[in-house]
Amino acid sequence: MDGIRTRQALGLSIATALALGLTACGGSGSGGAAADGVVTISVNGMPAATQTVDRKNFEDDVKAFEASHPKIKIDAREGQMDPTTFAAKLAGGQLEDVFYVYFTDPAGLIQRRQAKDISAEIKDFPALADIRPALQDVFRDSGGKIYGVPEGNYSLGLVYNRALFTKAGLDPDKPPTTWEEVRTAAGKITALGDGVTGYADYSKNNQGGWHLTSWIYSMGGDVATQQNGGWKAAFNSDAGRKALQMLHDMRWTDQSMGTRQLLEIPDVQKMMGSDKLGMYMAGPDNIPTIVKQFERKYDDYGLAALPGSATLGGGDGFMFNPKISSEKVRAGLTWLQWKYLNPDREEEITKKSVGGSIPIGLPQPNLWSGASAAKVDAVHKQYANVPVQNFKPFTDRSDSVKVKVEPPNAQQIYTVLDAVMQAVLTEKDADLGQLLSGAEGKVNTILATVK
Template identity: 75%
Template sequence: MVTVSVNGMPPKTQPVDRKYFEEDIKEFEKQFPKIKIDAREGFMDPKVFSAKLAGGQLEDVYYVYFTDPAGLIQRRQGADITPYLKDVPYVKDVKPELQKVFTGPDGKIYGLPNGQYSLGLVYNRELFRKAGLDPDKPPATWDEVRTAAKRISALGDGTVGYADFSKNNQGGWHLTSWLYSMGGDVATQQDGRWKAAFNSEAGKKSLQALHDMRWTDRSMGTRQLLEIADVQKMMGSGKLGMYMAGPDNVPTIVKQFERKYSEFGTAAMPGSATLGGGNGFMFNPKASPEKIKAGVQWIQWKYLNPDREEFVTKRSVKDGVPIGLPLDLLYSGAAMEKVDAVHAAHATVPQKNFAQFVERNAKLTQKVEPPNAQQIYTVLDGVMQAVLTKRDADFDQLLATAEKKVNAVLATVK
């Protein structure tokens, strides 16, 4: 018998997710009677992580965000799990770009993904119809976004064509995705050191597009300094055409504002790339080989298991969890087809509303957040705020000033 400690258990404030987690532990232990799961709440906390590891308090299997693995691997704070993956089902079917997040410079694998998201455009299908736009053919370029936003704003009665975030680090987060979509970067690595990269043609194009919608077209409304809750409320009120977000935003809007799934769609990010993120699990470098092997079995069985998708989906439908949204697209090939077929058979949301997202998103480059992302976003918030509140904002000055501040942030990356 081997006991494996794992975190990531949902708190009691999420009763349905908690119930599922506890049910899954019982079923797993029934199928693998020589393994016991010691489940704990909580996720990766960078402030206490190193102390927990040094003090022997870190779980054998611990939850991380996609921004964590590179640094953890570099500091040797994650175990090499490559030897334990040879006979594990479906690991080979995980999308290469997601598995790459957990792959070290040495080519070895240090973790497994279990969740993934990509930013795109959430849009109001009814406003598209009213503006004479085809809701089944949402914008695929930023020029098309601008045109659609103008037509939606022209409906009047307080209707806004496009909205974006600009505070509480959410503006910097979205500006990062703007840059990616325009073919740029926020930061790049040069000779082993990170440098700001947004003071570029892509940076200027991003700011110009925002400026033009805000001040020339006036399709972003006059109220600015928004964050996600503000924009979701606008969408929930039926007065917003589009905003940058992933498909996971739609259930929030439907639930909080008593809307219907048929009212909304999600399009892929215009341009050539999008900001993608996610989460997964890594393994304590001090854990025994037996614990690591058992932990890998648990992660694969619970999170990377197309064979359980029928059961998991039916259970979710019973509890009113929406099925059919393009979320956690973890696999490629036959494994993804198997999952898609199950979701299509039990869909509770109109999948055609998300078809463009699925089709185009697969062709976009998925780029993760920069290192020290939240500190960088604090700086870039100021850039977004200036462009959206000052008609005569100086792009060159904004980018140059932000570049110096972000380089100081990146100088601390280890």
């Protein structure tokens, strides 16, 4: 969804605001090195000229990279992967050699053979083996072949107000780990009175459908699954009913979600920023937004992993033009590793943020496992300007909560699921089964158009 991509950009800007941009434009070709042995690769993702700081930082990085890798030249272009023009650019030879994608893009590109298999080349980059397997899997096909690498990620958890937890007799260092515990905690926080709401959620402008998807994931279900070469709605299930029942009970039985509904992101962030909300579903990037916009302190907030077995997440990364040579793939991987996937440069990059407004120590993006993770975590701990212990409930469970990406045609599906979310939160006697079955038919019509 456009809103999701905006939120991804906000979250990922914490890690990439230091450098995103390149230099000139040029043609893309399938060939390898020129007569002088220099390989030129085109990449997109260059910030607009109006993003002066990001662009300068990236241009500085390009100069440093080319100085240390004289046989590789970077040809940069603004923009990202646009699904509406991608096929035409590929057919017309205008697609960049290395192109930026969101996590929702790779599966379709791989299925349509619109991306390069880089399995052979990536073996020559052993440092990339420490990328978290769940994130690398986004760029794999069913046979295990690799078509790209991640650059950033996010997942939804529970943002909570530590002061309200304490006032309600709850331990802010031990937030809920199950939805029943969320329900109990929300009731205690609401009981504080003075207009305080225990738990809030979105239900407008596709944001309700987005969050309902994460609710269903957390209950062990899916919103859509592949069947017989196509896609079918999957939320008219036990998981879907459990999600709606929990929302209904918190809203109407406990009254811990308040009477004001049809909320959006700014509404809920304002509630949290004014000490009128105990918890809501969100990613780590929401905390800097609240702190900055409402002049709060990072100490005021905590972050827990989403209860249940899974959560909705996303991120971004890079894939490769299917027509390019192996030499260009290797050059592209060299650039991506140096620029985005280089734990050895983490301290250099992080130092640039010290004393600035960029928070250091948030739990995402979280790309690494093994020795690389230890190296990056040590740097973030050394230079942290936020209370990393407040995010421990999130990081401690990050490996046990599966991160699942959006369904295909997510925006259209979220429009349908918005209505389901709205009905549950505004109609006390809403028929939950009827809501799910009615939405199922509409979503199956949407999924029938997936190619």
